[in-house]
Amino acid sequence: MAKVSIIGAGNVGASAALFLAQRDVADIILVDIVDGLPAGKALDMVQAAPVQSFSVSVTGSTKDYSPVAGSDVVIITSGLPRKPGMTREDLLKTNAGIVKSVTESVVSQAPDCILLMLTNPLDLMTYQAWKVSGFPANRVVGQSGVLDSARFSYFVAEALGVSPADVTAMVLGGHGDTMVPVPQYTTVSGIPVTQLLPKEKIDEISQRTRDGGAEIVNLMGVSGYYAAGASLAKMAEAIVRDQKRILPASALLTGQYGLDDLYIGVPIKLGAGGVEEIYEIELDEESRTELNKSAAFYKEQLQVLGY
Numbered sequence: 001m002a003k004v005s006i007i008g009a010g011n012v013g014a015s016a017a018l019f020l021a022q023r024d025v026a027d028i029i030l031v032d033i034v035d036g037l038p039a040g041k042a043l044d045m046v047q048a049a050p051v052q053s054f055s056v057s058v059t060g061s062t063k064d065y066s067p068v069a070g071s072d073v074v075i076i077t078s079g080l081p082r083k084p085g086m087t088r089e090d091l092l093k094t095n096a097g098i099v100k101s102v103t104e105s106v107v108s109q110a111p112d113c114i115l116l117m118l119t120n121p122l123d124l125m126t127y128q129a130w131k132v133s134g135f136p137a138n139r140v141v142g143q144s145g146v147l148d149s150a151r152f153s154y155f156v157a158e159a160l161g162v163s164p165a166d167v168t169a170m171v172l173g174g175h176g177d178t179m180v181p182v183p184q185y186t187t188v189s190g191i192p193v194t195q196l197l198p199k200e201k202i203d204e205i206s207q208r209t210r211d212g213g214a215e216i217v218n219l220m221g222v223s224g225y226y227a228a229g230a231s232l233a234k235m236a237e238a239i240v241r242d243q244k245r246i247l248p249a250s251a252l253l254t255g256q257y258g259l260d261d262l263y264i265g266v267p268i269k270l271g272a273g274g275v276e277e278i279y280e281i282e283l284d285e286e287s288r289t290e291l292n293k294s295a296a297f298y299k300e301q302l303q304v305l306g307y
Helices: 011-022 037-046 088-109 122-133 145-160 199-210 212-220 226-240 285-304
Strands: 003-007 027-032 058-062 073-076 114-117 140-142 245-254 260-271 274-278
Touching: 003 011, 003 088, 011 027, 011 037, 011 226, 027 037, 037 058, 073 088, 073 226, 088 114, 088 122, 088 285, 114 122, 114 226, 122 140, 122 245, 122 260, 122 285, 140 260, 140 274, 145 199, 145 226, 145 245, 145 260, 199 212, 226 245, 226 260, 245 274, 260 285
Parallel strands: 003 027, 003 073, 027 058, 073 114, 114 140
Antiparallel strands: 140 245, 245 260, 260 274
C-alpha cells in the first residue's frame, strides 16, 4: 500500500487526509506539533471507515517524524494561517522558517518522496522547500492552480446555472492576488466561456477568483480548507496512482514562458515522477502580461528570502 504523510493536522491537512482516505488512495500519516491532535483526528477518521467503506489506515504522530519513513508523497501544510486583513505574502518570513525546519525533518525520513506544498505564500514556500530539500525540481510541486481553477469553475457554473462538473477552468500565475484566470482555456462541456458570458461578467468572476481565499477568511476568520484539502487529495492521488493528470500547479520554470528560476502556476503533467512535463501554452496578450506581472512580483519576494 502506498503511503502519504501530511505535515500539519489542522483544517486543511485533516480535510486532505479524509478525502484521500475516502478514495482508498494510500495509508495516511498525520504529523503535528500539538499533543494529541494528529492521533485524535486519525482515530476519528478511521472510525468513519465502516460508514464510508474505506480500508486504508490513518495514524497520527506528535513531533515524531519517524512514521513518515517510506512515504511516496509528503504534503506540507505547516505554517501560520491567514487572518482577516492579511495577505499570503504577510506570512512570508515566518512561514519560510517553519517550512525549512519541516522540510529538513521530512527529508531525513523520506529522501525519495515527492513534496506537495500547501503552505502560504505558496509559490515562495514551494521554492523554499525545493532549495532546502535538495530534491530535483520535478519532486517538489505546489498546489495552487487546482484550487484556484476549482473556484473559477464554480463561479462560472454558478453564473450559468450549470453543473460545476461540466466546467473546466485554467488559472495560472502565483497563488495570490496576482493569479491569472485564463478565460481563453476555460470551457463548459467544450464550449468556450467567452461564448457564454459577456467579458464584463468574466472579468467579475476572475476578480472574485483572485479574492476567493480572502472572501472565506473574512467570513470565517480563518482560511478555507475543504476545497484546498480536496485539491491536495486530487494531486496526491495523481502521483500515487500515476494518473498523468494535466493540472495547473506551481512548478519550477527554467525558461518556459520566458521565465526562469521561480515557482509559479503553469499547466503540468502530474504522475508518479511528480512534475513529468511542463506545458508552454499559447496565451493572449492580456494573460501573458498578467503572468509576467505575477512572475515579477514573486521574483522580488524571493529576494526578500535571500534568493
